[in-house]
Amino acid sequence: MTVEERIRSDIEARVHSGAWRPGDRIPFEHELVAAYGCSRGTVSKALTRLARAGLIERRRKAGSFVADPQVHSAVLEVPDLARMIAARGEQYRWELRGRWSAEEPGFGSALFVEGLHHAGDKPLCLESRLISLAAVPQASEEPFAQVSPGGWLLQHVPWTRARHEIRAIEATSAQAGLLDMTGAKACLLIERWTWRVDQPVTRVEQLFPGDRYDLTAEFKPGAK
Template sequence: MNLARRIRDEIAGAIRSGEWRPGDRVPTEQELAVRYACARATVSKALGELAASGLVERRRKAGTFVAHPPVHSAVMAVPDLAELIAARGEAYRWILSSSEAEDAGEAPCPGRVLRIEGVHMAGGEPFAIEGRSIALDEVPEAGEADFTKEAPGTWLLGHIPWTQARHVIRAVTPTRKEAGLLGVNASTACLELDRTTWRAGRVVTHVRQLFRGDRFDLVAEFDAGP
């Protein structure tokens, strides 16, 4: 086994075993070159292969970090982001930015709504930003819920059954404010999920979630029809 492959495999082993966690900084090329008594070009080749496989992320002028594995969600499901992130072994946290009841008119949620904005965190970094409206005429108990401690999507899935949902998924460029909240450049492609859910024909909630494009996959699995 050549040395570049050995360096690659040992770093990959440390990541897969959990010794190095997502977001951990990988030793510098110079540090690794000293550790393995080799040229920096050898280390650079190993790190390049790890980056190509998605195990590490190389950031210009910042260094190399263990990559956050993409979170996968079924397109036909309404996911609980807290569960999805926890299932990947990352710490989840919801940060509420604002919550206010107001009259919305007709669309997307009719009547009086609770408007909520916040950020979903994974491993201490922004994962998605959310803007949500909950129909208070349909879900009056949402007005008393404490969304500082629990994300509204998690609360809704635990309290309000839904019978129909509609997803609209787009690749978008974030606004400057959105890019700042997500910790990405304003030119970074993001994934926008626009979803409305109903219960017995009445709107329960409408939500727009904006994800970092490198952190979230939507996956559909299905069988061929007869």
């Protein structure tokens, strides 16, 4: 890890642990230079990247401060399925099916969680997720027996970048059985990655029966 990466990692850790709260001043550049034994240019690069990611705010002549959490807007949001199902007037339930730790390329030490999201008396989504324990070490202590990992992450871990991939697939017999599907096995698969600055946070695959889930986005004239 370079000095610049170490500075960014240390500041991120303090912000996301709650040690530094929104509005708190982080050390001045000359203090970071002394603390890390590096050049001012290295410190400036680290702070610039954190500012671009929305984690800190740099104010001319005043220093750098922890930024307020950003509101992300996209064609597809990162959804909280529990809230989405409740908004439809249905009862939500999370069913944990498996949880284990392993090494994963690109993530290092990771926690794997599998389960089902239920809407009413039917399963709505089969989820397979991995969580980087380098980015989210506190996840190792969360059993995810009562709360889904996606809902928990949205409450505890800010993200700065996300990517979605969506495609139609045919469910396997095992998947169709878990999703209580009969007849046609057409499904919608959503794969999502989220990062905090340059560090991966989570990767998830969510499989929905094609007749129980749709994607909706609203646009305004002139929106780009």
